[in-house]
Amino acid sequence: MKILVLFGGARRVNTYNVLQTVKDAMQQATPVEFKEIWLDNMELPFCCSCYSCFFHGEDKCPHVNAVNPVFQEMIESDALILATPVYSMQLSAVLKNFLDHLSYVIHRPAFPSKKALVITTTAGGGHVGTANYLKSILHLWGCDRVYTIPVRVAAMELIISKKLKKKICKISQAFCEDIVQGRLYPPSLKYLLYFSIWKALNGQGEKDQTSDYIYWQERDWLAKDYFHPISLPRRIMGRSMWKFFNYLLRM
Numbered sequence: 001m002k003i004l005v006l007f008g009g010a011r012r013v014n015t016y017n018v019l020q021t022v023k024d025a026m027q028q029a030t031p032v033e034f035k036e037i038w039l040d041n042m043e044l045p046f047c048c049s050c051y052s053c054f055f056h057g058e059d060k061c062p063h064v065n066a067v068n069p070v071f072q073e074m075i076e077s078d079a080l081i082l083a084t085p086v087y088s089m090q091l092s093a094v095l096k097n098f099l100d101h102l103s104y105v106i107h108r109p110a111f112p113s114k115k116a117l118v119i120t121t122t123a124g125g126g127h128v129g130t131a132n133y134l135k136s137i138l139h140l141w142g143c144d145r146v147y148t149i150p151v152r153v154a155a156m157e158l159i160i161s162k163k164l165k166k167k168i169c170k171i172s173q174a175f176c177e178d179i180v181q182g183r184l185y186p187p188s189l190k191y192l193l194y195f196s197i198w199k200a201l202n203g204q205g206e207k208d209q210t211s212d213y214i215y216w217q218e219r220d221w222l223a224k225d226y227f228h229p230i231s232l233p234r235r236i237m238g239r240s241m242w243k244f245f246n247y248l249l250r251m
């Protein structure tokens, strides 16, 4: 099993310590090959808002040579881990900058069957909000299930207590089992709604052959109710939402 870690910190202290505990717990459950990418080593320029990725394809991004190799690693991995310290109540700037470069993935979800884990550490606050923000981005990228480990350190340096270790191990092992079993979960109403909105929006792009239309068409998602098969009640709900948004768009 190959897991890609996108590390948003600048040092090997608290966030790294939690990451190591996660890695150890997962290794105990199954053999895992971890690859860590330290985003601050990428020296990625800021997104320049050229909109090329949205309208002309991600290969037209002026920073494609830096972003694409990491994106390919993400595609090829079995699961993703995003880890960041909290800075000013949010994720680190290097991680945010990387996410900004992948904003188009919200339009063209790339990870529909992937599981992901988010690690955040903070001195006092912001760890839960930051973890939830990253969880929502991963879901918008299509990830099927996202686990979170938000940790308040309440000191300069984290000492992992027995209780915290137990919690980290429990979540890490559930994450690991989920990847091995490859079970696909039913979407929440929120993400079923997002799928239906994107399906209605992208269905409008046929005439102009937009990048989003081509992507959704190639995957046959314009004819589906969700990325993977879902129950009849959810199918009915998804189809009703899609019809409603289609009606609004045609008005």
Ligand SMILES: Cc1cc2nc3c(=O)[nH]c(=O)nc-3n(C[C@H](O)[C@H](O)[C@H](O)COP(=O)(O)O)c2cc1C
Binding pocket: 009, 010, 011, 012, 013, 014, 015, 016, 084, 085, 086, 087, 088, 089, 090, 121, 122, 123, 124, 125, 126, 153, 156
């Ligand atoms: C620039 C900067 C901003 C920070 N902002 C916050 C903050 O808003 N709230 C907070 O509780 N801790 C804040 N902290 C503390 C870190 O979130 C905390 O020490 C974290 O565990 C550091 O992780 P690391 O050891 O992996 O770098 C900040 C630290 C730095 C360096």
